[in-house]
Amino acid sequence: MRSSASCLLAALTLASAGCGKKEAPKPAEQPAVQPAPPPAPLAVASIELGKGVDSMKMVTGGTMTFGVKDTIYASVGTTGIGSNATIGAKWSFVKKDGSLVPVNESSQTITTSGPVATEFHITKASAWPKGKYRIEVTLNGMAAGTKDFEVQ
């Protein structure tokens, strides 16, 4: 008797399953766990020139042409992470024959885990000689970009 009841119950269960009862949804496939990409190394993303910088070291009054009494600012934008990385700025005067005359050189050592701006500036007690100038930016001693500008 007990065996018959069990069979009946089993049959009813199967019947109800066959009458439209939906199966429990399968769990969604778990995406494969991807390791986080390695952080990007520090790199120079931009070099902007202007006559001033704000508190975020971004240039204000961006220009490529300066007056003879201006203080000249360059804002170097970097991305990525770096520890004790040295950003250098070498300012030069470009002679008519294309050769360079050193004007000034300075550097800043930074430790960062994200985008930052680093400003460099030069000023001259007497008037700047009119002509073309260049700033060469280096990162840990390697060339990272140049920008030409003019003093009129």
Add this chain to the structure above:
Amino acid sequence: MASDDPDFSDVSGGSSSTADAKGGRTYTIAKGDSLSKIAKRFYGDAKQWKKIHEANKDTIKNPDLIFPGQVIKIPDA
């Protein structure tokens, strides 16, 4: 430098960053500079010139004798 090159000995420069600066700042000495003037500019106190001298003893033997164009280290305040 050729004799007809423009004179940039009175140029001074500097830098700053939004990142953590770790004592690696440098300064190029301009005409008319002295260590006390540089200390006043960076620290607001001319008496701090000894700190700059201490950080540059390898290149500045005599603190009264510095030269335009010379690049020196500026330690953190």
